[in-house]
Amino acid sequence: MTSDPSPAHVVIVGGGFAGLWAARALARVPVRITLLDRGNHHLFQPLLYQVATAGLSSPDIAAPLRHILRRQKNVTVLMGEAVAVDSAQKIVRLADGGTLGYDFLLLASGATHAYFGHDGWVAHAPGLKTLDDALLIRRRILSAFERAEASDDDAERKALLTFAIVGGGPTGVELAGTLGEIARHTLKHEFRRIDPQHARVLLLEAGPRVLSSFPESLSEKARLQLERLGVEVRTGSAVTNIDAGSVTLGDERIATHTVLWAAGVAASPLARSLGVPLDRAGRVPVEPDLSVPGQPRIFVAGDLATLQRENGKPVPGVAPAAKQMGNHVAAAIRARIAGRATKPFHYRDWGNLATIGRRAAIVDLGKLRFSGFLAWSFWLVAHIFFLIGFRNRVVVLLDWAVAYWTHQRNARIIVGRND
Amino acid sequence: MTSDPSPAHVVIVGGGFAGLWAARALARVPVRITLLDRGNHHLFQPLLYQVATAGLSSPDIAAPLRHILRRQKNVTVLMGEAVAVDSAQKIVRLADGGTLGYDFLLLASGATHAYFGHDGWVAHAPGLKTLDDALLIRRRILSAFERAEASDDDAERKALLTFAIVGGGPTGVELAGTLGEIARHTLKHEFRRIDPQHARVLLLEAGPRVLSSFPESLSEKARLQLERLGVEVRTGSAVTNIDAGSVTLGDERIATHTVLWAAGVAASPLARSLGVPLDRAGRVPVEPDLSVPGQPRIFVAGDLATLQRENGKPVPGVAPAAKQMGNHVAAAIRARIAGRATKPFHYRDWGNLATIGRRAAIVDLGKLRFSGFLAWSFWLVAHIFFLIGFRNRVVVLLDWAVAYWTHQRNARIIVGRND
Numbered sequence: 133m134t135s136d137p138s139p140a141h142v143v144i145v146g147g148g149f150a151g152l153w154a155a156r157a158l159a160r161v162p163v164r165i166t167l168l169d170r171g172n173h174h175l176f177q178p179l180l181y182q183v184a185t186a187g188l189s190s191p192d193i194a195a196p197l198r199h200i201l202r203r204q205k206n207v208t209v210l211m212g213e214a215v216a217v218d219s220a221q222k223i224v225r226l227a228d229g230g231t232l233g234y235d236f237l238l239l240a241s242g243a244t245h246a247y248f249g250h251d252g253w254v255a256h257a258p259g260l261k262t263l264d265d266a267l268l269i270r271r272r273i274l275s276a277f278e279r280a281e282a283s284d285d286d287a288e289r290k291a292l293l294t295f296a297i298v299g300g301g302p303t304g305v306e307l308a309g310t311l312g313e314i315a316r317h318t319l320k321h322e323f324r325r326i327d328p329q330h331a332r333v334l335l336l337e338a339g340p341r342v343l344s345s346f347p348e349s350l351s352e353k354a355r356l357q358l359e360r361l362g363v364e365v366r367t368g369s370a371v372t373n374i375d376a377g378s379v380t381l382g383d384e385r386i387a388t389h390t391v392l393w394a395a396g397v398a399a400s401p402l403a404r405s406l407g408v409p410l411d412r413a414g415r416v417p418v419e420p421d422l423s424v425p426g427q428p429r430i431f432v433a434g435d436l437a438t439l440q441r442e443n444g445k446p447v448p449g450v451a452p453a454a455k456q457m458g459n460h461v462a463a464a465i466r467a468r469i470a471g472r473a474t475k476p477f478h479y480r481d482w483g484n485l486a487t488i489g490r491r492a493a494i495v496d497l498g499k500l501r502f503s504g505f506l507a508w509s510f511w512l513v514a515h516i517f518f519l520i521g522f523r524n525r526v527v528v529l530l531d532w533a534v535a536y537w538t539h540q541r542n543a544r545i546i547v548g549r550n551d
Numbered sequence: 552m553t554s555d556p557s558p559a560h561v562v563i564v565g566g567g568f569a570g571l572w573a574a575r576a577l578a579r580v581p582v583r584i585t586l587l588d589r590g591n592h593h594l595f596q597p598l599l600y601q602v603a604t605a606g607l608s609s610p611d612i613a614a615p616l617r618h619i620l621r622r623q624k625n626v627t628v629l630m631g632e633a634v635a636v637d638s639a640q641k642i643v644r645l646a647d648g649g650t651l652g653y654d655f656l657l658l659a660s661g662a663t664h665a666y667f668g669h670d671g672w673v674a675h676a677p678g679l680k681t682l683d684d685a686l687l688i689r690r691r692i693l694s695a696f697e698r699a700e701a702s703d704d705d706a707e708r709k710a711l712l713t714f715a716i717v718g719g720g721p722t723g724v725e726l727a728g729t730l731g732e733i734a735r736h737t738l739k740h741e742f743r744r745i746d747p748q749h750a751r752v753l754l755l756e757a758g759p760r761v762l763s764s765f766p767e768s769l770s771e772k773a774r775l776q777l778e779r780l781g782v783e784v785r786t787g788s789a790v791t792n793i794d795a796g797s798v799t800l801g802d803e804r805i806a807t808h809t810v811l812w813a814a815g816v817a818a819s820p821l822a823r824s825l826g827v828p829l830d831r832a833g834r835v836p837v838e839p840d841l842s843v844p845g846q847p848r849i850f851v852a853g854d855l856a857t858l859q860r861e862n863g864k865p866v867p868g869v870a871p872a873a874k875q876m877g878n879h880v881a882a883a884i885r886a887r888i889a890g891r892a893t894k895p896f897h898y899r900d901w902g903n904l905a906t907i908g909r910r911a912a913i914v915d916l917g918k919l920r921f922s923g924f925l926a927w928s929f930w931l932v933a934h935i936f937f938l939i940g941f942r943n944r945v946v947v948l949l950d951w952a953v954a955y956w957t958h959q960r961n962a963r964i965i966v967g968r969n970d
Contacts, residue, residue, distance in 0.1 A: 172697055172965045189608040191962040198741040199963065208743040211697040211965075230701075263966045278591055278630040282649075322617040324627040527946055543610040544618065546591045546630075547682045548967065 139164045139206075140469055143224055143234035145214045145402065147174050147197045149451045150240035150434030153458030155207055161466055165207045166232060168224070172196050172211050175263060176519055178451055179528075181303060183266035185310040186274065189543040190263050192528050193519070214241065216405035219427055236429050236465045239402060239416070240458065243435035243449065246396030246413065253374040257391040260303055267548060269392060273311065274546050276390045277319060280326045291387035293331040296379045298371050299395030300337030300344075302486045305354060307392055308335040309489030312361035317490075318541050333363045334388075336381065338370040338395075343486055343494065345448065350494040353503040357492035371395075397449070399436045406430070411438050420476035421464050422457060431464065433457035439477065447479045451518075456480060487511045490536070558583045558625075559888055562643055562653035564633045564821065566593050566616045568870045569659035569853030572877030574626055580885055584626045585651060587643070591615050591630050594682060595938055597870055598947075600722060602685035604729040605693065608962040609682050611947050612938070633660065635824035638846055655848050655884050658821060658835070659877065662854035662868065665815030665832065672793040676810040679722055686967060688811060692730065693965050695809045696738060699745045710806035712750040715798045717790050718814030719756030719763075721905045724773060726811055727754040728908030731780035736909075736958035752782045753807075755800065757789040757814075762905055762913065764867065769913040772922040776911035790814075816868070818855045825849070830857050839895035840883050841876060850883060852876035858896065866898045870937075875899060906930045909955070 140163045144151045147169035155167050173194040182188040198209040213227035217239070223231045245259035258268050273295070280292035293315075297308045315331035322328075335342065335358060341351040342358070342365060355365050366381070373380035378387050399414035408425055411417055415438040416424060422437060424430040434454035439447050447453050456479060464474040483497035485507065493507035502510075512532070519525050531542050559582045563570045566588035574586050592613040601607040617628040632646035636658070642650045664678035677687050692714070699711035712734075716727045734750035741747070754761065754777060760770040761777070761784060774784050785800070792799035797806050818833035827844055830836055834857040835843060841856060843849040853873035858866050866872050875898060883893040902916035904926065912926035921929075931951070938944050950961050 172693060172963070189610045190964050190966055191608045194964045196741075196963045199959070202741045208700075210701050211694075212701055228701075230703075263964065267966060274591060275630075281627075282629050282631055282647075284649075322615075322621045324624075526949065530945065540618070544591070544615045545609045545613045545682065547609055547686060 140235040140465075141166065141233065142236045142238070142465060143168065143232050144238045144240065145169075145224065146240035146242055146434070146436075147171075147209075148177070148240060148242050148434055149454035150242075150458040150461075151238065152197070152200065153455040154238050154240070154433065154462045155201060155458075156204070157459045157462030158465065159204050159206070161206075161462070161469070163206060163236075163465070163469070166234075167197060167201070167207055167209050168212055168214055168226075168232065169197060169209070170211070170213045171262070172198070173263075174200055176524075177261075178515060179519075180260055180263070180266050181306040181310065183263065183543065184260055184269040184273075185307065185314060186270050186541040186544040187310070188528060188531055190267070192524055192531070194263060195524070214402055217402070217430070219406070219430060222429070234429075236431070236468070238431045238433060238458075238461050238465075239406075239436055240432070240434045240454070241400040241402050241436055243397045243413075244400055245393060246398035247393070248396055250374070253393070256374045256376055257298060257379075257393040259393040260307070269307075270543070271546050271548055272390050272392075273314075274544060277323070277326070277328060277331075278546075279389075281323050287387065289326060291377060292389050293326065293328070294334070294386065294388035295331065295390045295392070296334045296336060296386060296388050297392045297394055298336050298374075298379070299393065300335055300339070300342035300365070300367065301394060302343065304335055304337070304392075304394035305342055305358065305486060305488055307394060308333055308363045308365075309358055309361050309487070309492060312358070312363045313489045314541065316362050318544075329362075334386065335363050335365050336369045336371055336379070337365070337367045340367055342367065346484060346486065346494060346496050347501065350496055350501055350503060354486065354488055354494050357488045357494075357503065361489045361492065397435070403432070403436055413438075421474035422461050422477050423464065423474070428468065431461040433461050441479055447477075448484075450484075452482055453479055485511050485514065559654040559884075560585065560652065561655045561657070561884060562587065562651050563657045563659065564588075564643065565659035565661055565853070565855075566590075566628075567596070567659060567661050567853055568873035569661075569877040569880075570657065571616070571619065572874040573657050573659070573852065573881045574620060574877075575623070576878045576881030577884065578623050578625070580625075580881070580888070582625060582655075582884070582888070586616060586620070586626055586628050587631055587633055587645075587651065588616060588628070589630070589632045590681070591617070592682075593619055595943075596680075597934060598938075599679055599682070599685050600725040600729065602682065602962065603679055603688040603692075603726065604733060605689050605960040605963040606729070607947060607950055609686070611943055611950070613682060614943070633821055636821070636849070638825070638849060641848070653848075655850070655887070657850045657852060657877075657880050657884075658825075658855055659851070659853045659873070660819040660821050660855055662816045662832075663819055664812060665817035666812070667815055669793070672812070675793045675795055676717060676798075676812040678812040679726070688726075689962070690965050690967055691809050691811075692733075693963060696742070696745070696747060696750075697965075698808075700742050706806070708745060710796060711808050712745065712747070713753070713805065713807040714750065714809045714811070715753045715755060715805060715807050716811045716813055717755050717793075717798070718812065719754055719758070719761035719784070719786065720813060721762065723754055723756070723811075723813035724761055724777065724905060724907055726813060727752055727782045727784075728777055728780050728906070728911060731777070731782045732908045732958075733960065735781050737960050737963075739958075748781075753805065754782050754784045755788045755790055755798070756784070756786045759786055761786065765903060765905065765913060765915050766920065769915055769920055769922060773905065773907055773913050776907045776913075776922065780908045780911065816854070822851070822855060832857075840893035841880050841896050842883065842893070847887065850880040852880050860898055866896075867903075869903075871901055872898055904930050904933065
């Protein structure tokens, strides 16, 4: 496409699964890559809830991007924030006032929380997308038990020992199941004035069932497993208000000091500057080759993109889809450079799995569906396998082995001021 | 002393070495103990610099106090902050407005940083006492390299790659040595625009030598080992100003964005409410049995206490001394309850050791003095041995083994907003 002797400059915004996989797939391609991320690390997001619930510590599930890519000499990693794309000038504008020129651009900056217009709920019900979010949630959960132990007021103590999770998707289910386990097992015997086993864990879902992306029979299995872990599952329960001391469901006001948000996801705001129509969640409806309509040099991948599959369903916002999209964008950029036509993206669906808590999970491999201990073992092996880095695999395995036998959680350390 | 059938209430303020060891030593004594701490964890402070320099993560060197003490049924652990002692009413006042009545009180709330009246320096030169401090310092160090890679300005880049550590005591030496190693080894090959090996690490000490609590010959060995790790050691260099972009030594202004404070230590302010004279650093000069003059029911131990040894030197502010003091206070409380006389505290000096960096340390066991690789191995074994918890020992050993062979540091994750 170009006869310019200097290699094409590929700018990748976001070092998540889509961005990192695209960068790696361009390792042997004669391009110059700049990978820009707001943080300094790639995050293994599927295990983020374990950091939030004190099972793992941050470095167990995160690795510095520049360390992962240290041997790939055509990549420069920069820590910084992209705020707008100027496709006429072919530049990305940065938060610090700088710019980055590009020949090809991949936007893979992912998703953030959506509170459906209730901005006042943000402070009272943190969501879980980054390590900072996870450490904030960990602090809130552990501090609630500490404050309950120190309190002399029965009502306050009860509110402190009530935990409400809003949203019955995978993250909400993981948080609720793990919280149930913490209250009933991990903290047993450690308090003198309260009994953590009396803690109430509520999972609030507006729709008719939890884990709605799974078949109904597995949703039902998940509900039963949650209840066995001590979680009260409330489906058909739309939250109408959240404040510092309560969550409200229509007429019912539940006193609680810990509300966690796992309900809404919105695309990161960078997409707005593209000047193309976005879907309701702020995602970019992409062409079949993952490029932006009318912008063949700009691609979008991961949670920021939306695309229909051949079966009419959207490509799901999960790690395997993001990796596949990243690889596909790398191939499309190679095709463009070589002057070939790009191919449409096909999502290869390996199946769907969700973990609930100790010995509890559900797995949907299309024809094969199972739940319980077997599903949990399957989930465990799959997640250890996909973790980046030998050290991380060993330490996570060790932490999980210790946790399994002792019910202990290694990372129960409160850091940071409490908001 | 008392014929009251209800057990005496012992309040311990601070869950560091002194407070935790006192609580444990009272396990079989018929008392009711309340252990109060601002955090929820006991911290293995000798390895805190490893968290600050991204070698270890927080849970590796910290464990929840209530987990450590879960089997000791006569202890209630409370997270909270003591702000004053009212010895007339025998109560401790808490920050949240509550009070705790006591029969015996142990103040072991430790030390904090002292900036010798330069309050303006606090924001620019963080000190290292808590996990929050360590995470802040880690963030500053790692962000400086990231910002240098992103910068187009030569002078700014140079300032970002200059690190100044104020104070040549054990903490300053550990930080400087480890920073030297990070710049020269850990980050090698990971940056494209800067060469981390050109980073400048300055250790600024106002006195004539580093590690002044050691014999002169070992101080000199430490200086040589620091220089081998690439650290510029500046003795006789009193800092006269610190601001956001520089540190000043008399006439010399050094441009730097990262200044770390390891110079001054002050006792925590709680001691002031005792109404007894304090020393210049705010510590409580205690009686030989570690009680407060004129207050036989109140004891002080650890860094908050000051006491002269038989040889005229003060008991040093190190972990072994704090543990010994904690044990001694437990014995003194038992003696008081039994109506026996208390005994004077004798510090048993096991020796003095300081680590400098990879393969570099000094050890002073009185007649036996050594440095280098042997001293470093000795330091390593001693620290692993004293770490609490099987899991911590295994993971720290694993991290150190990986770090030793690969020069990598596992916890290079930036979390938290940058101040």
